[in-house]
Amino acid sequence: MYYKFLPFLSVIGSLCFAQNHFELNDISEKYNVNIDIATCSKNECFGKTTIILKDKNTSKIFPRISSDNFTFNIEPDSLNSKNIKLADEIVPFIFEDFNFDGYQDVALINASSRNSTQFLYDIFIFEAAEKQFLLNNGMTALVKENFTMLTVDSERKRLIAHLKSGCCLQITKEYEVISGRDPLMVYEFEEDTRDAENVVTKKTDFTDYKWFTKTTKYPKEVYYKETK
Secondary structure: OOOOOOOEEEEEOOOOOOOEEEEEOOOOOOEEEEEEEEEEOOOEEEEEEEEEEEEOOOOOEOOOEEEEEEEEEEOHHHOOOOEEEEOOOOOOEEEEOOOOOOOOEEEEEOHHHOOOOOOOEEEEEEEOOOOEEEEOHHHHHHHHHHOOOOEEEOOOOEEEEEEEEOOOEEEEEEEEOOOOOOOEEEEEEEEEOOOOOEEEEEEEEEEOOEEEEEEEEEEHHHHHHHOO
16 A cells, blocks of 8 residues: 655744644544644754644544654745645655554654654554554554554555565565554565575465464566566
8 A cells, every 4th residue: 555645734833943833634534633843944844743633523632642753854945835845755644544443543753764764653543442542562663673664454454564675585574453462473475586596485374373484486487477
């Protein structure tokens, strides 16, 4: 799946080296988003942030979400305009049902990863009983452990991490979401193309509380023909 680039931020108040207030009404089908962020320079907003979500249908306002490392980039020429335009395709928010309970959750970009090739996120799950968004330590730890954001397979109810090591090793990990527990890895697939003539795959499944692994070697012309 793909996350949509969020092109504009509507601004209330001035942009300077002080607290800055933003209202975002088009980034979620369900929520309007209010942001107070500590610092905005010519091309970047960053620092301690408070985020409040408001249900578009009921106007219910949920308890605030706090982040010490939220960030997004803006184009310098848009500072004095009504709309602030993001300078790149870094998505600061991801709205998804990460735990498949029917409620939309939210992931916030973590600025500590901004100098890397992958951007990490803190995942906040909507807890229906408490009617608020709470940091999910297990899911957030998986993002940091795999150094990539998790994608959502809603049909199969799995969280998926796609990793690449060097030029030639690609890894896919799949996790089941279990209520009250951290996500459980149940599948891993490795594709190794370092050999000039062959592709080696390693598939590992967790079935009936046991791990089963199968390693297969294919001639490259056969493998790519079969996977097309």
